[in-house]
Amino acid sequence: MEKFLKRSVQPSTTGTSGSRGSESKPNKNRLYDENYLKFGFTVMNNKPQCVICGKVLSSESMKPSKLKRHLSTTNSKEDDKPLDFFERKLKTLNQQKITMMQVIK
Numbered sequence: 039m040e041k042f043l044k045r046s047v048q049p050s051t052t053g054t055s056g057s058r059g060s061e062s063k064p065n066k067n068r069l070y071d072e073n074y075l076k077f078g079f080t081v082m083n084n085k086p087q088c089v090i091c092g093k094v095l096s097s098e099s100m101k102p103s104k105l106k107r108h109l110s111t112t113n114s115k116e117d118d119k120p121l122d123f124f125e126r127k128l129k130t131l132n133q134q135k136i137t138m139m140q141v142i143k
Contacts, residue, residue, distance in 0.1 A: 067084070067097065068097075068100040068101065069100075070084075070086070070100065073102075074086065074100075074102070074105055075089075075121065075124050075125065075128065076121050076124065077102065077105040077106050077108075077109050078090050078105075078108075078109050078113065078116060078124050078127070079105050079108075080128055080131070082094055084097060085097050085099075085100070086099055086100050086105060087131075088108060088109075088112070088113065089124055089127040089128045089130075089131050090109075090113045090116055090127055091112060091113060092131065093108075093112070095108065
């Protein structure tokens with residue numbers, strides 16, 4: 039009975055002791071691709087920014103499926119728009135940024 043009550047404190051060499059919480063996953067940083075504009079997104083500080091609503095999503099959201107989901111749920115009216123529509127929205131967003139920087143100075 040004593041061998042069941044005693045706990046041995048030995049480091050695990052196999053890595054299967056169930057300490058998955060302490061293992062760190064390597065960070066996979068996705069880079070912005072120009073094709074993400076067809077989903078209505080540009081990049082701002084390595085994070086995706088919607089050109090329609092201006093919302094900046096997390097870095098983990100830089101997956102085409104998540105960008106497409108944002109477009110279809112949040113901006114469903116613009117879901118079927120062509121690429122040049124998003125290019126015009128991007129120009130408008132960039133112009134707004136420039137204007138705001140001039141006002142701040």
